Amino acid sequence: MATILPFRGIRYNEYLTGDLGAVITPPYDVIKPEEQAIYYRRSPYNIIRLEYGYSGGNDSAANNRYTRAAGTWQRWLNEGVLRREEKKVFYIYEQTFTYRENTYRRTGLVAALKAEPYDHKTVLPHEETHRKAKSDRLELLRHCRANFSPIFGLFSDPGDVAGQIMGAVKKGAPLCDITMPEGTERHILWALDELDLQNRLIEFMASRPVFIADGHHRYETAVAFAGESDLRRHPGRGYVLSILVSLRDPGLVILPTHRVLSGLTPAQIAGLLRAAREKFKVTEWGSLRAADLPSFLAEIKVRGAAAPAFGLITEEAALLLQGDFAEDTLDVSILNNRLLAPLFTDMEPSAFEEHVSYSKDEYEVLEMIYRQKAQAAFLLNATPIQELTDRASRGEKMPQKSTYFYPKLPSGLVIYDLDSSGDGP
Secondary structure (H helix, E strand, O other): OOOEEOEOOEEEOHHHHOOHHHOOEOOHHHOOHHHHHHHHHHOOOOOHHHHOOOOOOOOOOOOOHHHHHHHHHHHHHHHOOEEEOOOOEEEEEEEEEEEOOEEEEEEEEEEEEEOOOHHHOOEEOOEOOOHHHHHHHHHHHHHHOEEOOOEEEEEOOOOOHHHHHHHHHOOOOOOEEEEOOOOOEEEEEEEEOOHHHHHHHHHHHOOOOEEEEEOHHHHHHHHHHHHOOOOOOOHHHHEEEEEEEEOOOOOOEEEOOEEEEOOOOHHHHHHHHHHHHHHOEEEEOOOOOOOOHHHHHHHHHHHHOOOOEEEEEEOOOEEEEEOOEOOEOOHHHHHHHHHHHHHOOOOOOOHHHHHEEEEOOHHHHHHHHHOOOOOEEEEOOOOOHHHHHHHHHOOOOEOOOOOEEEOOOOEOOOEEEOOOOOOOO
16 A cells, blocks of 8 residues: 655755745746746745746747756755755644635645555545646756655545544644735644654554645656656656545535636537537526526535536526436536537547636636636536545546646645655655
8 A cells, every 4th residue: 555754855945045935935836827926926035936937039949947847946045045844754734724714734644655656555646637747847857856845645544543633732832824915825834753653653554545626737746756766866757745644534625627718619618518418418508697606516515415416507507417426426427428528529638628618616707707817617516525535435436627736736835856865755
């Protein structure tokens, strides 16, 4: 089963960078271009320069965002902006956040996780991935040989064995306590350096798999990089930075990931609506602008408890679709197989990625329709975590972006240098 190890983490030197809340960010894949600029301005040491740097019109093989990230990475190490731990540790991480007026707290174990192919059944995925995103992450990994952002993993802990160990460590003094500038998130980090407790966690995880909650692209990139590396000389390249959270943690919040369609022809939109009416039971919800969105979403949730259900909105109308198909019971899979995939059958393989985007915020989706930045959107229910683990255990993958664990784990809190030690992490 899963292999984890402590490692000599690299963290920001607060004496040189100032407020640590100014240097960490969400992971690259949820950062919009305008947010990228904000993080650049927030601090000259913001992790954005390593994790998701600017591309330029004059970029070349010798000067591009990957080479610039590698140069900045080495400079910050040399200047002491980033400092390496003196010994190998696990970290205990606590993330406190607010969502819709409720406050949540979740706890995770920060570890180096062995990057093994999925067929080893030690790390289990639940989603399909995009080729383009993996190519981007692999280039960054080849240039920097470091993980700036962790994968988010889940594990079973019915007896609260790991939970009790992590809880005991949290009673001590933290390494850092960060409140983000927006005030919506707090990040606290402790070091676990006791060998006995480290070994207990290693043995505990060795008997169970890890389910990927978030970071499929980064994990698959790590496996690819391990496959092209000489692991006898560089054993650390066979691992990936991870934060592992118990499936029983009360801070696990899953949001739906809505599908937004743009750049389609009027004929394609008409065909989509026609297919929806042919394949699903349709309830008219009236004109979009007159529709009561909270009531619409509430009805989707109620209907979804009995059979797969989701909403389809266009500039003209809001429709509630419901269907019951023997081959699948997951709304996001049914949507993908019955409506979205057929829409792009006669187009290039990249068409899906070009015309379908994603959002966790239904009001943002609505605004995109209003402003004609999108032509249609599907509003979905959240995927239950039991559905995720059951399907992953059976080796089944859901369509990409089937889940959205909120909020994302931060980039830059702890960095894992794949070449940091000759004898592994």
